[in-house]
Amino acid sequence: MKKLGQQISIHHGNGGVQTKALIEDLFIHFFENEFLENQSDSAVLPVTGKNIAFTTDSFVVDPIFFPGGNIGSLAICGTLNDLAVSGSNPLYLSVGFIIEEGFKISYLERIVRSMAKEANQAGVKIVTGDTKVVNSGKCDKVFINTSGIGLIEEKHVSISSGIRVKPGDKILLNGPPGEHGMAIMQARGIFNFKSNLKSDCVSLFPLINEILKVSDGISFLRDATRGGVATVVNEIARKCKVGVEIDETCLPVNPDVRVMCEILGFDQLYIANEGKVIVVVDASDAYHVLNSMRKIKTGRTTEIIGEISSDHKGKVVLRTKSGGKRILDELIGDQLPRIC
Amino acid sequence: MKKLGQQISIHHGNGGVQTKALIEDLFIHFFENEFLENQSDSAVLPVTGKNIAFTTDSFVVDPIFFPGGNIGSLAICGTLNDLAVSGSNPLYLSVGFIIEEGFKISYLERIVRSMAKEANQAGVKIVTGDTKVVNSGKCDKVFINTSGIGLIEEKHVSISSGIRVKPGDKILLNGPPGEHGMAIMQARGIFNFKSNLKSDCVSLFPLINEILKVSDGISFLRDATRGGVATVVNEIARKCKVGVEIDETCLPVNPDVRVMCEILGFDQLYIANEGKVIVVVDASDAYHVLNSMRKIKTGRTTEIIGEISSDHKGKVVLRTKSGGKRILDELIGDQLPRIC
Numbered sequence: 001m002k003k004l005g006q007q008i009s010i011h012h013g014n015g016g017v018q019t020k021a022l023i024e025d026l027f028i029h030f031f032e033n034e035f036l037e038n039q040s041d042s043a044v045l046p047v048t049g050k051n052i053a054f055t056t057d058s059f060v061v062d063p064i065f066f067p068g069g070n071i072g073s074l075a076i077c078g079t080l081n082d083l084a085v086s087g088s089n090p091l092y093l094s095v096g097f098i099i100e101e102g103f104k105i106s107y108l109e110r111i112v113r114s115m116a117k118e119a120n121q122a123g124v125k126i127v128t129g130d131t132k133v134v135n136s137g138k139c140d141k142v143f144i145n146t147s148g149i150g151l152i153e154e155k156h157v158s159i160s161s162g163i164r165v166k167p168g169d170k171i172l173l174n175g176p177p178g179e180h181g182m183a184i185m186q187a188r189g190i191f192n193f194k195s196n197l198k199s200d201c202v203s204l205f206p207l208i209n210e211i212l213k214v215s216d217g218i219s220f221l222r223d224a225t226r227g228g229v230a231t232v233v234n235e236i237a238r239k240c241k242v243g244v245e246i247d248e249t250c251l252p253v254n255p256d257v258r259v260m261c262e263i264l265g266f267d268q269l270y271i272a273n274e275g276k277v278i279v280v281v282d283a284s285d286a287y288h289v290l291n292s293m294r295k296i297k298t299g300r301t302t303e304i305i306g307e308i309s310s311d312h313k314g315k316v317v318l319r320t321k322s323g324g325k326r327i328l329d330e331l332i333g334d335q336l337p338r339i340c
Numbered sequence: 341m342k343k344l345g346q347q348i349s350i351h352h353g354n355g356g357v358q359t360k361a362l363i364e365d366l367f368i369h370f371f372e373n374e375f376l377e378n379q380s381d382s383a384v385l386p387v388t389g390k391n392i393a394f395t396t397d398s399f400v401v402d403p404i405f406f407p408g409g410n411i412g413s414l415a416i417c418g419t420l421n422d423l424a425v426s427g428s429n430p431l432y433l434s435v436g437f438i439i440e441e442g443f444k445i446s447y448l449e450r451i452v453r454s455m456a457k458e459a460n461q462a463g464v465k466i467v468t469g470d471t472k473v474v475n476s477g478k479c480d481k482v483f484i485n486t487s488g489i490g491l492i493e494e495k496h497v498s499i500s501s502g503i504r505v506k507p508g509d510k511i512l513l514n515g516p517p518g519e520h521g522m523a524i525m526q527a528r529g530i531f532n533f534k535s536n537l538k539s540d541c542v543s544l545f546p547l548i549n550e551i552l553k554v555s556d557g558i559s560f561l562r563d564a565t566r567g568g569v570a571t572v573v574n575e576i577a578r579k580c581k582v583g584v585e586i587d588e589t590c591l592p593v594n595p596d597v598r599v600m601c602e603i604l605g606f607d608q609l610y611i612a613n614e615g616k617v618i619v620v621v622d623a624s625d626a627y628h629v630l631n632s633m634r635k636i637k638t639g640r641t642t643e644i645i646g647e648i649s650s651d652h653k654g655k656v657v658l659r660t661k662s663g664g665k666r667i668l669d670e671l672i673g674d675q676l677p678r679i680c
Contacts, residue, residue: 008443013473026449027435027469030456035432035467043467045432047491048390056434056487060472060479092375092385094396095367096485098438103348109366116370127375127383129367130397130485133353134678138400138480145436145470147396147487151387338474 015226015272016331039239040160041222042086044152051157053088055079056147062338064111064141066187068180068199071144072111074274074340076118077203078225079146084205085221085277087159087212088150090122096130096145103141111142122203124148156212164219165240167310170286172279174207174293175200175301176254177229178261178271184339185260193263195256200275207298208277214292217282219308224276225340227331230269232278233306233316234330243309244316246328252301269318270331272339280308355566355612356671379579380500381562382426384492391497393428393490395419400483402678404451406527408520408539411484412451414614414680416458417543418565419486424545425561425617427499427552428490430462436470436485443481451482462543464488496552504559505580507650510626512619514547514633515540515641516594517569518601518611524679525600533603535596540615547638548617554632557622559648564616566680567671570609572618573646573656574670583649584656586668592641609658610671612679620648 003021004012011018028036035043042053057078064071076093083090095115099108119126158164179200186197204223211218220240224232229246237244246269253268261268275298281289286304293299309317316328343361344352351358368376375383382393397418404411416433423430435455439448459466498504519540526537544563551558560580564572569586577584586609593608601608615638621629626644633639649657656668 004445006445008439008441008445008448008473010441010473010475013439013471019471022471023469026445026452027471030449030452031435031459031466031469032456033465033467035465036469040468043432043434045467045489047387047392047431047489050388052387052489054432054434054489055468056436056485057470058436058438058472058485060438060474062478091387092383092394094383094394094487095371096396096398096487098398098400098483099348099353101348101350105344105346105348105366108348109370112366112370116372119371125373125375126371127373127385128380128395129363129371129376131353131359131362131367132398132400132678132680133348133350134400134480135350137477138402139483140474140478143438143479143483145396145398145485145487147434147436147485149385149387149392149394149489338472340472 010337014331015231038161040086041082042160044086044157044160051152053083053086053150053152055082058143058145059340060143060338061340063187066199067183069201070111070114071142072115073118074201075144075146076115077201077274078340079148080122080203080205081223083148083150084208085223087156088152090124090148090150090205092125092127092149093119094128094147095126098132098134098139098143100139100141101133101136118203122205159218159221162220162240165236165242165280165308167242167308168283169219169280169308170283170304171306172281172290172302173305174277174299176252176257177273177276178257178268179254180274181271181336181339182257182260185336193260197256200273202275202298204275204277204298207293207296210292210296211279211289215281215285215289217285220280222278224273224278226272228270228272230328231331237314237316241313243312244306245309246306246316247319248321250303250305252303350677354671355571378501380426381422382500384426384497384500391492393423393426393492395422396487398483398485399680400678401680403527404481406539407523409541410451410454411482412455413458414541415484415486416455417541417614418680419488420462420543420545421563423488423490424548425563427496428492430464430488430490430545432489433459433464433466434468434487435466438472438474438479438483440479440481441473441476458543462545499558499561502560502580505576505582505620505648507582507648508623509559509620509648510623510644511646512630512642513645514617514639516592516597517613517616518597518608519594520614521611521676521679522597522600525676533600537596540613542615542638544615544617544638547633547636550632550636551619551629555621555625555629557625560620562618564613564618566612568610568612570668571671577654577656581653583652584646585649586646586656587659588661590643590645592643
């Protein structure tokens, strides 16, 4: 446990290098099994000759209501997205609430309504739940865990493993990064900046379902949440033992996010999203998939942002706007805690 | 939402009348579906022609280490038990941690070791997980959510629905109630009482598996956790539209629990357990099941504590030691918050 230090720090929860250390040195070390070791958003599990996806996420976002969503819609979309990127068809969700004594029932109702709405839209049922109440001051308003089960068709089973990823594959991103993280930042009101920026919190299943229908060339899918786009492309480079090249000039950009990042000194590639998916696809199918994605609301601003390379294995290289190249590193410090 | 009041109170989390109101008036009202409406410990779900059990639980127990277990072993056993009482064979678990900044890594390691040990003993894999860290003061040390999936054989699918329960059935309990709740109470050190009392926290799957092997007459199974034995038998009476009679003289008793309850004015039938199961069985099989249970460590002190009646439907009648009869009501106030 030497690498982990003596105490949990806020960085252990940021989705970056320290989260990875905690997962590998503690959880995978003791819980040791082939499913967990894959470190996918969902575990892909054999059940009576079929394959199901199983995923879990706890949500501790602060504030619980923010432009574009709330902790409830975030919990449902987040879990639906983890199921969708594993190539599965989401079927069932569980919900566990931990609520602080004194929390307003009207707030809880608003959260529950949003959850029901998102689940209904996705055709998914919330089938089991749990409620715990803790004394005032022992949690922060409300925390929500959602776990989910999806069914994976045989031909999509290997998508979440990353083994299909190969040099030459194109990397697509369905819109500008950083909207969720920056909307949360703004909602906290800790700096004086007003914009119409909203979280991109949305269910990506309809978009991903369409991609998997129109192309057999999909190599990998991953939603870019904590740690942002940079964390996902680094994960691809490491997990698939390939190089990744990202072209900064091709990145879709939200002008509000850009301005806020410039003021605050953040890099939008590390900021959290809740409605962005990285799609790795065979080069021959890339433009077909691009066009199909752009026809769907959540994919309208999709761009090809880079490609898989056989050079600099395990590393991500960013071709900058100024024509230079630099390594796009893994996230080390934390930019924004409690964004999901 | 009138019945629920304006704010969440600690009683909304006690497993009694107010928890039920919250579940029915808010969660089931908005999440409306046939699986959730059944209000079983696990949802019984069709997946490609088979039936799986799916369950979730968040654990907020205080203190996190206590005689007989810790929050980690409790989380694994609790979820295994919810799967087992639905008649399923537990297969896979997820784990979601919410950890307070500054929490000792050595404590986390101790918790994770216990979880791994319990999961290994049960032959169940922890296949997916999530970690969130919140700032100091925003949660109380560590909260754990465990969700689980089990596979149900066709002949056991209706067990968790309660439809098999009928007048004449015998009610068995595998040991003295109240040990978990009272061990937690004692571990809080808020009153001066020393004993060797330990939580009964244990995986009940081996015991339940044996019951289902030796008898086709099992009508219903439920582990008696929050709200204790009284809450489970009231649930049976209400859900199955039958009367329940419990014979106080037949109840197995732990002398330490009895003394502590007398001092504190508690009723052991409402105190939480983490290793006790209520078994409802056809009268013709009752003694056979009783003897089979007594051969297994976690069932050694099993007793037949009552029976299902066609009288006083929806109510539980307690035949007291003094020969009288009284209604054993649902739990209204809260005896012990944060016991699981």
